[in-house]
Amino acid sequence: MKYKEHNAEGLFLLLPQEQRDEESEKVIVSSLGDFFRRQFLFHQYKCRGKLRNGILTLLSGIMIILLNSWTDFPLSPSHVIVSIKALLEPAGWFLIWASFDFLFYDFTRLKNERDFYKLLSKIHIYFKSA
Numbered sequence: 558m559k560y561k562e563h564n565a566e567g568l569f570l571l572l573p574q575e576q577r578d579e580e581s582e583k584v585i586v587s588s589l590g591d592f593f594r595r596q597f598l599f600h601q602y603k604c605r606g607k608l609r610n611g612i613l614t615l616l617s618g619i620m621i622i623l624l625n626s627w628t629d630f631p632l633s634p635s636h637v638i639v640s641i642k643a644l645l646e647p648a649g650w651f652l653i654w655a656s657f658d659f660l661f662y663d664f665t666r667l668k669n670e671r672d673f674y675k676l677l678s679k680i681h682i683y684f685k686s687a
Contacts, residue, residue, distance in 0.1 A: 622649035
């Protein structure tokens with residue numbers, strides 16, 4: 558579900574009339590609102606950090622692949638160059654595909670969590686009698 562497309566009227570907490578206390582309700586509404594805002598900020602920060610790490614992993618993989626292709630240029634290949642090439646090629650491809658996996662699948666889940674808390678941070682909380 559895309560949370561940013563959802564229009565919620567509010568969050569209604571139901572209590573029997575005899576158990577309601579206006580002062581406690583104000584404290585609960587304020588605390589829940591603060592909690593949802595803090596969770597949104599936390600998930601937003603986490604989303605940005607993970608996106609940055611995914612992009613850096615992708616760039617690292619590309620750089621390793623470029624370094625690997627650079628090792629093909631010497632005219633007389635030595636055992637050291639062949640060994641470096643054998644290490645760099647799978648490492649570069651692994652980093653590229655791992656970053657794609659994160660950016661296309663895991664990042665979507667993180668964005669959904671962030672959007673969920675964004676919705677909750679803006680929602681009005683009400684108490685109603687059951």
